[in-house]
Amino acid sequence: MHIPDGLIGPGTSFGASAVAVGALAWCVRDQHTSIDDRQVPLAGMAAAYIFAVQMLNFPVASGTSGHLLGGVLAAVLVGPRLGAVCVSVVIVVQAMLFADGGLSALGLNIVNMALVGAIGGYAIFVTLRRVLPRRPQSVVLASGIAAALAPPLAALMFTLEYALGGNEAASVTTVAASMVGAHVIIGIGEGVITALTVSAVITARPELVWGASNLDALQHTPAGAAAGTAASTAASTAIDRMR
Amino acid sequence: MPLVSSRKASGGTTAIVVAGLAVALALAFFVSPNVSSSPDGLEMVAAQLSIDTGERPHAMDDGTLADYTIRGVDDPALSKGLAGVIGVAATFSVATVGFALLRRTARRRVDVGAVPIPGPPS
Numbered sequence: 001m002h003i004p005d006g007l008i009g010p011g012t013s014f015g016a017s018a019v020a021v022g023a024l025a026w027c028v029r030d031q032h033t034s035i036d037d038r039q040v041p042l043a044g045m046a047a048a049y050i051f052a053v054q055m056l057n058f059p060v061a062s063g064t065s066g067h068l069l070g071g072v073l074a075a076v077l078v079g080p081r082l083g084a085v086c087v088s089v090v091i092v093v094q095a096m097l098f099a100d101g102g103l104s105a106l107g108l109n110i111v112n113m114a115l116v117g118a119i120g121g122y123a124i125f126v127t128l129r130r131v132l133p134r135r136p137q138s139v140v141l142a143s144g145i146a147a148a149l150a151p152p153l154a155a156l157m158f159t160l161e162y163a164l165g166g167n168e169a170a171s172v173t174t175v176a177a178s179m180v181g182a183h184v185i186i187g188i189g190e191g192v193i194t195a196l197t198v199s200a201v202i203t204a205r206p207e208l209v210w211g212a213s214n215l216d217a218l219q220h221t222p223a224g225a226a227a228g229t230a231a232s233t234a235a236s237t238a239i240d241r242m243r
Numbered sequence: 244m245p246l247v248s249s250r251k252a253s254g255g256t257t258a259i260v261v262a263g264l265a266v267a268l269a270l271a272f273f274v275s276p277n278v279s280s281s282p283d284g285l286e287m288v289a290a291q292l293s294i295d296t297g298e299r300p301h302a303m304d305d306g307t308l309a310d311y312t313i314r315g316v317d318d319p320a321l322s323k324g325l326a327g328v329i330g331v332a333a334t335f336s337v338a339t340v341g342f343a344l345l346r347r348t349a350r351r352r353v354d355v356g357a358v359p360i361p362g363p364p365s
Contacts, residue, residue: 001285006299031345038256040346044339045263051334052267055275055311055327057283064287065279082342089338097333098326099301099309151284158285162294170292178292182284205259 001069001154001183002094003109003161005102012165017107023115024088027081035082042208043078047086049197050074054090058189066186069154071117072125072147073194076139076211077201080122087114108161112154121150125211136202139212143198148191155179264335271327275311276320 008016035043050070057065070090074083088110094100101109125146132138159176166175202209282290289295307314308326316322 001283003285004295004298005301006297007289007295009297028345035342035346037346040342041256041260041339043342044335045260045267047338048331048335049263049267052271052275052327052331055271055278055330057279057281059279059281060284063281065281065283067283085341086338089341090334093330093334093337095301096303097306097308098311098330099303099306100311102299103302155284166294167297169294169296175288175292175294178288179284182288186284201259201263204262205255208256208259 001067001109001113001151001158002091002101003105003112003158005104007102007166008105008108008161009165010104012161013104013108015107015164016111016161020088020107020110020115023119024085024110027084031081038208039078039082043082043086046074046077046083047089050087051090051093053193054094060182060185060189064182066151066183066189068190068193069113069117069150070194071114071119072121072143072150072190073197075118075122076125076143076146076194076198077209079210080118083122084114084118087118108158112157112161116154116157117147117150120153121146122211124149129211134215136206136212136215139202139209139215140195140199143211144191144195147194148187151183151187151190152180155183264331267331267335268328271331272324275327276323 050068050073053068054070055067057067060066069087071083071087074086077083078086091101091109091113092106095103095106095109125142128142128145129138132142156176156179159172159179162175163172198209198211202212206212206215281287286295289298301309303309308329311326311330312319312322313326313329316325
């Protein structure tokens with residue numbers, strides 16, 4: 001999913017850079033309201049983990065591979081704004097140290113992988129959380145589904161960039177169909193890896209998972225355990241659904 | 244989110260950060276040399292549809308760490324594994340130092356001690 005130099009024209013690349021800079025400035029603005037001391041090493045770890053997992057290309061259709069983008073994962077762990085910065089750090093390190101992703105395409109790649117995943121994907125996650133019961137399993141499920149949708153959404157964003165600054169060798173609809181088709185399959189891997197990782201962290205330290213900070217079970221553990229009958233669970237689920 | 248003593252909170256965070264970094268380093272060193280080397284979705288589509296005619300080589304294609312290998316380390320698995328370890332360390336360092344600086348700047352701006360605890364996401 002890393003766009004190399006020259007694939008998209010300079011005007012569109014510059015525009016994407018402007019969007020990326022503006023969005024990241026918003027992400028780090030007023031961080032005293034959204035970052036605490038514990039989140040600094042946690043966000044660093046999330047970035048390092050995403051770097052490692054992005055190296056793990058898994059085979060998809062014949063002769064094609066895919067890898068985690070990580071935007072939804074980062075957003076669920078440390079919040080959408082810090083999460084977008086985490087993935088952006090990964091993209092910059094990849095481009096500057098490992099020659100992966102063009103230097104002139106940094107803005108494009110940050111928009112497609114960091115912003116679409118951590119901001120757009122997180123919006124899907126929050127929407128799913130609203131309709132699912134307030135249980136840890138719901139956080140895992142919502143993060144998996146949102147993560148599965150992030151690569152096809154990134155593919156659509158790439159298509160938009162191609163429409164604006166591509167070489168016009170193929171029609172926009174052809175590019176959209178091919179890109180979304182390939183990334184729907186990659187999305188399954190993204191969803192599984194994200195759900196497994198969120199599940200592991202939520203089991204170990206649920207209070208550190210940003211996207212799990214409004215769970216009933218965490219807020220009143222004794223009452224939650226006492227009220228663990230099928231009837232009350234069903235009732236609270238019904239109430240949650242109506243909200 | 245309940246308020247806990249900073250000592251306890253930082254100890255608990257340290258454990259999970261160390262665990263996460265250990266997993267990341269292990270994946271980078273042991274697993275990354277053995278993964279699929281097929282082109283990814285974008286490379287595949289770009290080649291199939293010939294939309295990559297304008298592509299230029301990366302300015303750092305001859306760099307020491309280009310394409311997740313270390314120049315001079317001949318064993319391919321070791322080369323990629325070590326490059327991955329360097330990448331994990333670099334990413335963690337850049338992100339942690341960056342966030343810590345951001346945190347300090349933010350603190351100075353709002354006066355120490357007046358830092359609210361983050362709220363729920365929705």
